[in-house]
Amino acid sequence: MKPFPRSPSLAAWLILMVMSSVLLALAGTTVLIDRFARKHAEERAHQHLDQVADKFRDALDHGMARQVAAVQLLAELPALLRADDPAHARAALDAMRHREPEIAWIGLAAADGKVLAANDGLLEGADVSKRPWFQGGKSTLFLGDVHAAVLLAKLLPQAPEPWRFVDISLPVAANPGSVLGVHLSWTWAAALKRDLLDPTLRNDGAQAFVLDRQGAVLLGPPDVKAPDGAAADQFTAVSPSRGHGGFSGLGWQVVVQQPREVAMADYLLLRRQLMGVAGAVLLLFVPLAWALARKLARPLTVLADSIGQNQHLGDRPLPRLAGFAEAEVLSTALNELVERQREHNNTLQELNASLDQRVRDRTAALNLALQGEALNLQRMQNIANSVPAQIAHFDADGHCLFANQAALRLAGLPPERSGMLRLVDLLGDPVPPALLPMASSATTLPQTLRVQHARVVGDDTWHSEVHWLPDGEHGVGAAGGRPGHYLVSFDVSQLKEVELRLQQLSRADALTGLPNRRQFDEHMRASLARERRTGRGLGVVYLDLDHFKRINDTLGHAGGDEVLKTFAQRVGSVIRATDLLARVGGDEFVLVCEGVANPEQMQVLADKVLTAVRAPLRLQNQQVLLSTSMGSALMQDGESVDHLLARADAALYRAKQAGRNGHQFAAADEPVTPTAPPVAQWAATQVMTLAA
Ligand SMILES: Nc1nc2c(ncn2[C@@H]2O[C@H](COP(=O)(O)OP(=O)(O)OP(=O)(O)O)[C@@H](O)[C@H]2O)c(=O)[nH]1
Incomplete structure (x- = not known):
């Protein structure tokens, strides 16, 4: 409650009122009496002076x-x-x-x-x-x-x-x-004046003059100038000579002057007395007014003091007032009010106490719940941070509300960062095309998505599988009824590497690293398409190591493997970068050559290969002589790959028959065996010879 206003007290107002009334009454009376007395005194003074002047004039x-x-x-x-x-x-x-x-x-x-x-x-x-x-x-x-x-x-x-x-x-x-x-x-x-007038003038403090018709002083006090009728400090009576009997007059004027102060002496005395009486009345009335005001105001003063000490009515009984009826009525009414206030206060205190207890109970329960919630939240965060996956939650506006430490780490952000992140901050630019609509707003694709994502981080490429899960599907919901999304991203980089490696392995020969038959087939199809487009020529060469069985038998299987690898390296070293050497069987290889248009070119290539293969090889402290037989064919117009290979294989067969370590070019009409590769058939019947 704000403090009571500091206005003047009732007693002060009463004193002021009584004193004002007395002052007004006194002032009014004094002024009236003063005006009457002054007027009367002035009239009397003028009358007296007129009489004196007239008497002397007469x-x-x-x-x-x-x-x-x-x-x-x-x-x-x-x-x-x-x-x-x-x-x-x-x-x-x-x-x-x-x-x-x-x-x-x-x-x-x-x-x-x-x-x-x-x-x-x-x-x-x-x-x-x-x-x-x-x-x-x-x-x-x-x-x-x-x-x-x-x-x-x-x-x-x-x-x-x-x-x-x-x-x-x-x-x-x-x-x-x-x-x-x-x-x-x-x-x-002068004698007349002295005898007749001077005693009176002396009593009155007045002066008399006789003036001629020009106003010059004929008779008057010595060394005194002609009287001024307008002097404010003088009362003046003028009595013009009227003549008498045979004297018709000479225009004389009798002038009698009396100082105003002297003429009004009685009035001034009366005024002083009046002021004295007024002052006395005032002095008498001040304590009287004070006592009266105190008496009138006392009940209310007592009441106000009692209320003022508490700054409000409080709940203690107020003093019973006496002195006048209104005060008693007021006192009774206020005490009833206080009693009611006390009852209300008691009720309020009880209510407050009960409310306080309820608030305390609720607060304790809420704190417990909050603590449990916080604990759960912390647990969930710990779990999310310990999972080897990037987990983030986006609201309906596409803002990241939570990102686990793995996600922040990958995004290159400090651990405490999460708010106001967007999809692009976590996944990098560009985001997977399927998630593009969600890069700006998460609401456009509410369905569950799973996409593969590759992100370049420094020198590494980080492969991940990104799961995009709407809130609603998991029953979590979001504020305002608009579901958000979870992003869960798993690191699949190692898996990708294995996959890549498997893929490579499935298309290559494990021993020599050369393309295997599958890759050969793919390459052959592509080369054929190019040849048909360019017409530059396409040739294939079948190569088969001579007497490899014997090498195997002599050096063992491991030695044979070394020979095969050496053979692959030697042939690979003399062919063009655009040529493809594939291992298609145990000691069988196929060379695909683009841009070879005639048998001569094929022969040049065959000679280079023969020369490279024949180079001395020392293995297991033995001198190993290597040679190969080759059959080549050039793609004819409209010829199939199988037929082309069959012709090359037939040529190889002829090379074997011709004593090995040589090259045969397949004629356009080279007879081919439709069922099994001739080389395989032939190889099964040959005896390997190994020159030590
Ligand atoms: N070391 C090794 N030997 C193999 C491999 N694949 C097949 N062989 C052997 O290679 C030999 C192939 O022999 P053939 O081509 O039939 O006959 P050859 O001894 O080479 O005689 P010609 O071809 O007529 O000169 C067989 O003894 C196979 O067991 C392999 O990967 N490593």
């Missing part, structure tokens, strides 16, 4: 409106600003100056722009006709935006900051053409 507008109203009231009182009474007018202006400390200068200018009266007599007599406030205030109420002091800069007492004024001017009703001008010190706005 203070500026109301302050300016009040100054304008005071100046208008002064200008409309005819008794106060009389052009012909500058001192009176100066008194009124001084009173006004003292009543409104924000006024830095207040004066009455005549229609030509010459200052008639001013507080503290400042600039009286000076020409202000070119000043914007004079020009603007000639016809109606003029409001001039904040600007630096020009004429008054040197006349007014030194202040920490350069003098800057807001101008208010308007025509004086009692003196047509004259203009009442007021320079409000801009320090008024």
Whole structure:
């Protein structure tokens, strides 16, 4: 069984699930609260800044409106600003100056722009006709935006900051053409800011600015640039001046800026607290989740550990699980399964034991059978190897499956070779014609054959008798139902030699080795056929040793034999290779001569023979005189061999009669004796004479 997969445990999954849920819930809640709190904090911060900015703007507008109203009231009182009474007018202006400390200068200018009266007599007599406030205030109420002091800069007492004024001017009703001008010190706005706004700004960590309509800073913290409404780290409230009462506004804007970090301090604190609470909840839930997961997973963990130790259910009871209902059900079911498994295992073990025993028994029996078979096979091979014959077995495809050592030795193959040999490997090339079809396939000739086979091995010719035996005939059969064949080959070389020798002996004279009568007859027939074909002539000579009986009587039979052999050698030495000398009786010989056409040629041959035979012979310390009588005949047209021989024999008879040691040629009409050979008849009546 393959090992259990190493997946995360159930407890790990439960912890992961609980922690994921808690994390998700916490994260969701925290994000919601955070978004709500941040939005709320931003709205509140903006609202607060707007209120501060609006409050300061309103203070500026109301302050300016009040100054304008005071100046208008002064200008409309005819008794106060009389052009012909500058001192009176100066008194009124001084009173006004003292009543409104924000006024830095207040004066009455005549229609030509010459200052008639001013507080503290400042600039009286000076020409202000070119000043914007004079020009603007000639016809109606003029409001001039904040600007630096020009004429008054040197006349007014030194202040920490350069003098800057807001101008208010308007025509004086009692003196047509004259203009009442007021320079409000801009320090008024700074004081207003300081009194009204700075405590709040300090608490909020904010800064307030007053910008003119071009955006230049009219009032603000020293050394601070104009505020950037788009700064991401700042909350900005802008409150444009709307004017109030007689003050129609100069396009001022009150800008209040508060660092985002300061404005959102409460929110940031809340967020930190939220994170802290979330962290605490998480810390609390980790052990809680772990404990809960452990408790939930414990039954299954115990079960899994028990199964895992055995890597399978095994057959031991599993622990009983408790904790929750499903675990108990699972535990019970698994234990039932284990019990069944145990029973199955027992059954299987019993079956295995029985099967093992049966396999062992069968294997032992098979081994015994195989050993017996191997022994039998070995015996058969030993027998086959010891038999003096070549034995081989071929399958249906002509492959040699077995060859005994004699067969392999003859084929010049090593003893272990057998497979894939073919008939030609064992019998040599060429195989016997009768077995040719089986040289390539053994199936074509299923019958039993016996053939003679001669095989040249080196200098020797090995004769064998080959038996070709189909398997089927012997009941052996072959794999696949196609019978193979046995080849059994016996060495018959010696037999052949004896046979040849016998054959030779049957055709030769045992004493002289010359062809005997049988061979003579065969040769005579062949010569006759040749003569008839060529017409070159054919002659026969009968030869008979003279007085041989006497030689026998004198030298004994053995001496006679020696004489006969000597005679045969001497005659054989003078005849042509194409001539045949045969011994046809005791001391009778026949010479067959081809190519002899006339009696003269026959006589020449006879003379050579006579001369050779007469040569001295010493035998048994005796001088032996040999001579022969010869009768010859030439083949006549249409003559039979018997008649030819009969004529030659008759001529021999005449030679004997003529005193022996000579030659007689048979006439064409030579009388012949039809019954017995004349020589034999004659010889029986002669007396041998032997010259010592
Ligand atoms: N030694 C020996 N003698 C033989 C053999 N065959 C026959 N003879 C003898 O040869 C003799 C032949 O004698 P004949 O031819 O009858 O007479 P011959 O003495 O030769 O007298 P002519 O022929 O008239 O001269 C006989 O005595 C035979 O016994 C043989 O193989 N060996």
